Amino acid sequence: MATMTMSATCAQPLAARKVRAAKRNVVTRAARDGPVIIGLAADSGCGKSTFMRRMTSLFGGKATPPEGGNPDSNTLISDTTTVLCLDDYHLNDRNGRKESGLTALNLKEQNFDLMYDQVKALKEGKAVEKPIYNHVTGVFDPAEKIESPDILILEGLHPFADERVRDMFDFKIYLDISDDVKFAWKIQRDMAERGHSLESIKASIEARKPDFDEFVDPQKQYSDVIIQVLPTQLIPDDNEGKILRVRMIMKEGVENFDAPYLFDEGSTISWIPCGRKLTCSYPGIKFFYGPDTFFGEEVSVLEMDGQFDKLEELIYVESHLSNTSTKFYGEITQQMLKYQNGPGSNNGTGLFQTLCGLKVRELYERISEKEVVAAA
Ligand SMILES: Nc1ncnc2c1ncn2[C@@H]1O[C@H](COP(=O)(O)OP(=O)(O)OP(=O)(O)O)[C@@H](O)[C@H]1O
Numbered sequence: 001m002a003t004m005t006m007s008a009t010c011a012q013p014l015a016a017r018k019v020r021a022a023k024r025n026v027v028t029r030a031a032r033d034g035p036v037i038i039g040l041a042a043d044s045g046c047g048k049s050t051f052m053r054r055m056t057s058l059f060g061g062k063a064t065p066p067e068g069g070n071p072d073s074n075t076l077i078s079d080t081t082t083v084l085c086l087d088d089y090h091l092n093d094r095n096g097r098k099e100s101g102l103t104a105l106n107l108k109e110q111n112f113d114l115m116y117d118q119v120k121a122l123k124e125g126k127a128v129e130k131p132i133y134n135h136v137t138g139v140f141d142p143a144e145k146i147e148s149p150d151i152l153i154l155e156g157l158h159p160f161a162d163e164r165v166r167d168m169f170d171f172k173i174y175l176d177i178s179d180d181v182k183f184a185w186k187i188q189r190d191m192a193e194r195g196h197s198l199e200s201i202k203a204s205i206e207a208r209k210p211d212f213d214e215f216v217d218p219q220k221q222y223s224d225v226i227i228q229v230l231p232t233q234l235i236p237d238d239n240e241g242k243i244l245r246v247r248m249i250m251k252e253g254v255e256n257f258d259a260p261y262l263f264d265e266g267s268t269i270s271w272i273p274c275g276r277k278l279t280c281s282y283p284g285i286k287f288f289y290g291p292d293t294f295f296g297e298e299v300s301v302l303e304m305d306g307q308f309d310k311l312e313e314l315i316y317v318e319s320h321l322s323n324t325s326t327k328f329y330g331e332i333t334q335q336m337l338k339y340q341n342g343p344g345s346n347n348g349t350g351l352f353q354t355l356c357g358l359k360v361r362e363l364y365e366r367i368s369e370k371e372v373v374a375a376a
């Protein structure tokens with residue numbers, strides 16, 4: 001049976017809600033030249049590539065490595081988007097890091113000066129010769145030429161660690177995978193696809209953790225949206241990591257970003273939609289929406305725990321979401337169906353990554369005053 005609880009007044013006093021409405025930050029000045037710059041921070045193996053595929057597909061065309069270039073390039077280019085992997089700005093190669101005794105997560109191992117110079121040049125519409133860190137060989141390959149695109153996406157370990165680079169972003173996203181889930185995903189990938197042993201995977205996660213906590217995790221505080229992936233709360237003491245609780249934490253007052261909401265903006269909503277319109281097998285699906293604080297700042301949170309049995313029924317949930325920046329009824333469902341074989345398509349990771357992609361598309365349209373034609 002579908003259930004919903006809603007509390008509007010206790011969640012947000014009217015005055016606060018009025019301030020929120022007045023804060024809708026639509027940029028009205030003339031279209032800006034140069035690319036719109038988006039950042040995605042996450043640990044490696046946490047679904048950045050999957051996220052990027054979902055996002056770039058919303059701009060049409062296929063994102064592929066530079067034509068005729070190095071097959072081991074980490075760059076993905078489509079008609080409007082260029083995705084740069086920040087591993088290309090490592091200071092040392094694999095041997096160099098052995099000598100320094102530092103991991104690639106350590107800020108000392110990232111060449112932030114070069115990263116800043118090149119992002120600044122791209123922002124000014126200039127092309128750059130960017131290094132390529134080759135993950136197959138562990139050394140730097142000859143540089144590749146990157147032209148200034150319409151939309152520049154920087155993904156990697158440290159997009160927001162350096163203040164100079166951080167200030168150049170139009171929108172900052174942090175993909176926050178909890179340790180338990182990271183472990184489950186890594187086991188799935190590295191054991192099945194790369195033949196690593198359980199012990200070696202455990203050891204590599206443990207070895208990375210202190211540096212991850214010190215150098216990568218703090219970037220959450222600078223992000224406009226954080227997608228947090230946690231174990232489900234629907235199954236007591238679940239340790240399989242298959243059913244996920246995913247939270248989209250959205251900062252208030254971000255320029256050109258109106259946070260999506262469920263049913264009623266500013267209210268606190270708990271919704272179990274498993275009724276006639278949504279098929280739910282055990283353990284079901286639960287949504288939550290409401291205000292909160294994150295690193296001392298006002299945020300709103302959209303949450304989904306559980307997974308869809310029939311993805312096409314997502315349309316029912318979609319019709320209760322607002323401020324989604326879709327261009328036609330059912331666009332979220334259509335996007336999710338398009339990538340239904342990709343990881344996370346039946347749960348909140350796919351849903352919120354798709355939602356994030358739509359918000360980025362709208363942000364780009366507002367800043368550039370160009371229109372993106374949606375794939376019908
Ligand atoms: N939403 C998801 N749900 C379940 N598993 C996922 C999800 N996203 C990613 N994974 C798992 O994590 C693995 C890594 O995903 P992906 O290649 O997108 O990550 P990445 O951050 O780009 O990795 P790397 O930095 O190592 O290139 C996938 O093979 C998949 O097993």
Ligand SMILES: O=C(CO)[C@H](O)[C@H](O)COP(=O)(O)O
Nearest residue numbers: 043044087094104135138157
């Ligand atoms: O964290 C990483 C990527 O985000 C890698 O560990 C880092 O880039 C070093 O790569 P490799 O292990 O191939 O030398």
